[in-house]
Amino acid sequence: MDKIIFHIDINNAFLSWTAVKLLQEGYDKDIRTIPSIIGGDEEKRHGIVLAKSPVAKKYGIKTAETIYSAKKKCPKLEVYPPDMGLYHHMSDQFFEYLKKYSPDIEKLSVDECFMDMSHSKYLYDALLQLAYHIKEEIYRLFGFTVNIGVATSKICAKMASDMEKPNKVHTLFPDEIARKMWPLPVDDLYMVGKNAAIKLHEIGINSIGDLANCDEKVLAKIFGKQGKVLWNYANGHSDDLSNHRETKNHSVSTSLTFSTDIGEKNKLLQTLYRQVDDLGKELRKKKLYTDTIAILYKTADFVSYSKQLKIPTLTNSTEMLSKYVVNLLDQSWNDEKLRNIGVQFSNLTPVNRKQISIFSDEQADNRDDNIQNTVDKINDHYGTSIIRQANLFTK
DNA sequence: TCTGGGGTCCTAGGACCC
């Protein structure tokens, strides 16, 4: 029997979640029905569109464009601030609810997932009914709407849920691909971004159908490995779509855009120490170790740089990570003013596979681990970081 | 008052080994 995959996508998740919360608090309008967006704080230079209402979309407003530009397109646009705490809470509830229908759920982000329904007891027709049922039940229980794509491959389920929005169920079975997906602009295909779209248009490939029916070899020449992937997607093949997301915890990172460009080293260090402390805590909580440490930054003129170092031992000690991060800054930064700085740890390894390097002092490592764990426990207990490294408080 | 934050994967070039 064929696979049956559902792709469930929350419509304008951040905006819907904020809308539901405002309504519960007695707000007099549903911001999903007016030109509105969820946007960051412009004064802090976080001023981009994080989510938009369907009405805002009609004005041509796009996710990730500047709020400044969005307001030019629609002067009466209403901007609401994000509430990440709320969003994580709503996301958790959503995925908890879905478990009721399949144990095989693959999260793609806070607001979308695949559900493998192949082994469910439902017959084919009943499965489609079930998709509608889930959609309605989510609305009844939580107050937000979803799109559900039903297909025999992940790529088709994903493309189906993206069709007409909001609050819809679409199917995209093999015999529907040519009629439903091929006429769409090639730009709409998953993994065709701005750059790929330009190159495809240049060689006369404008629709997904053009891509599906073109010569694979031409694609390979232009896109390398990715050419084959795109060709498969256009033909509705391939279930490796999410492989790169399945293997989780390849890296953790954090970054911060400053309100004003920063050129003072001690201020940069303060930010870095805080970031290393936060990520270190995350690693220890997940019992993961890293041996690949990087800093990333953007200069005032928006040029990105990164500097990475592989170290001979695995660690998740804030103290050790801090030392390397400071070295990386010293090696790469030449006193330019920065608008953004961040830290990334990759090549993450579970604790039980930790290998003690011949260069490391095992006893010292264990002692460090114990101190860190105690600090983490105290901070957990008081709900905040009352114990941080002394570094964090220096000027 | 331009341009967030957190991820994954790929590529190209250099170092180094045999």
Place this chain on the structure above:
DNA sequence: TCTGGGGTCCTAGGACCC
């Protein structure tokens, strides 16, 4: 006294996703 070729590891940068 001319310069192989395969392989792996590491780093910096970039494309793409939500």
